[in-house]
Amino acid sequence: MTSNKEVLETLRWKKFPVLNDGFVCLVDAMGDDAAIVQAARTSYGEGTRPVSDDKTLIRYLLRHRHTTPFEMAEVKLMVRVPMDTWRQWIRHRTASVNEYSTRYSIAIDSMYATEPDAWRIQATSNRQGSEGLLTPEQGAELTRLEAEFQQSARNCYERRLELGVAREQARKDLPLSTYTEAYWKCDMHNLLHFLSLRMEGHAQLEIREYAAIIGEEIIRPMFPLTWEAFLDYHLNSMTLSALDQGVIQRIAQTGQVPASEETFLQCQDPVWAGLARCRERDECREKLQRLGVVCE
Numbered sequence: 322m323t324s325n326k327e328v329l330e331t332l333r334w335k336k337f338p339v340l341n342d343g344f345v346c347l348v349d350a351m352g353d354d355a356a357i358v359q360a361a362r363t364s365y366g367e368g369t370r371p372v373s374d375d376k377t378l379i380r381y382l383l384r385h386r387h388t389t390p391f392e393m394a395e396v397k398l399m400v401r402v403p404m405d406t407w408r409q410w411i412r413h414r415t416a417s418v419n420e421y422s423t424r425y426s427i428a429i430d431s432m433y434a435t436e437p438d439a440w441r442i443q444a445t446s447n448r449q450g451s452e453g454l455l456t457p458e459q460g461a462e463l464t465r466l467e468a469e470f471q472q473s474a475r476n477c478y479e480r481r482l483e484l485g486v487a488r489e490q491a492r493k494d495l496p497l498s499t500y501t502e503a504y505w506k507c508d509m510h511n512l513l514h515f516l517s518l519r520m521e522g523h524a525q526l527e528i529r530e531y532a533a534i535i536g537e538e539i540i541r542p543m544f545p546l547t548w549e550a551f552l553d554y555h556l557n558s559m560t561l562s563a564l565d566q567g568v569i570q571r572i573a574q575t576g577q578v579p580a581s582e583e584t585f586l587q588c589q590d591p592v593w594a595g596l597a598r599c600r601e602r603d604e605c606r607e608k609l610q611r612l613g614v615v616c617e
Contacts, residue, residue, distance in 0.1 A: 352394030391510035403433035405497035415511035
């Protein structure tokens, strides 16, 4: 079996590409699955329990939201990410961060470019999301305009530097598609929370791609027991509210499972009834469809 130290040395400074010119790489790590269970078993010495017991304990800790032991392990990453995506990332205020500064250094000469077949359409039911794509023909025009704009902005920036404008001012018109780099150090508890939000299907595509690389390429081999439990109890799980459970109970009493849309609406929570639009009702329907309680 490969040791955690060997995995760390294999992964350290290995750049995993993301988007057109971004990357994620592991700089360092402190702790592993064993460190997490050791923190939970503060009265036991190292190696007193078999791996099977470690797996059981980690699953128990995540299942019952005992978070402190996961704070005993940390990873430090280096990332190259577009500035607009970084704005979402940095909202997670639970990490230590040191970002590349365009006040002291020349901005990275790279910007996130969108392929013609990747322009997303604004969702009608979710103001912060997207659904569907423009045609490649429409996208080709936008990609061409994007490239022209990005090059013009870069030319303007570099001309300012040539004329001696201070870097802190010359940078002000650089687009948010410009890549930035940062060190990001986070304990495992907060990192798993980040991944549960940013790998979820409703998160923006760009940050989902970064989160997926971090999870699959770095956390999975470094913390295999924790990753398996995370998938089971967080990423691939669902929460049933008291209102959701009430709907399930009423549907069960009808004896019509899977229930039709009409039956679902008859059994919906009274709070939702009469509302033309209700996101909580829509989310309940999606959950019950996943469970096979309501017809697709």
